[in-house]
Amino acid sequence: MRPVLLITGASSGIGAAIAALAAARGYDLMLTYNGNASGIEEVARTAGAAGARVVTHKTDVADPAQIDELFLALDAAYGRIDALVNNAGVVDMPAKVTDMTHERLRRMFDINVIGAMLVAKAAVLRMQAQGSGGAIVNISSAAARLGSANQFVDYAASKAAIDIFTKGLAEEVSVDKIRVNSLRPGLIDTGIHAKGGQPDRAQRLAHMVPMQRVGTPEEVADSALFLLSDAASYVTGAFLDVSGGR
8 A cells, every 4th residue: 555645735846746755655645735736737647647536626724714624625536645745835025024914914924834734733633543654754944053044024024934844743743653754945947936936046146155055855755755764763852954055
């Protein structure tokens, strides 16, 4: 029986790369998206061609009711969950903290933090009931260490919250054989930079990376699949930087 992996925010970028690699590594998939319907269809086709069963679900993780609907759909489709990659997230336009509004901060934390925590909660409850353990990878960011001054302090703060959530949850559920780890990508060549109004940001800042290049979504996916796998059976509450040394 193929294990079941839920990936939130899987329609492009890192989430899509993780879905493709997970399908090739033997997982069946539950994939969420919000606005990018054509993107999730392409991801599902790719994963399906690799042998995975794929179910997609439109989910805004800022809405607790939609998270409930997601897990009801997962229960109906698979009846279990073995692994979770908490990847759904947003960034905003560059701004200083003094220019940030409550509306901006509310959106950032509703999606990046509260949504991720509620998704993890629902997954953990099912893993505990199954009694066979599981693995969770929360997608954080090197920004959690760097602060992103003058640009994305709110995003960095949301990812720092994800890191400490990872640590606390890992300790709570280790007795249930559920491992929880945080993956912190650095400058990765994805569309998130365009969503933040700087499509060339990764290439423009590549000189700041000790390896002198940006990373790829596939490199992040390799690390995510390691953390989900039995090769990381003694790894929990950890933070893995995929940032080229930055």
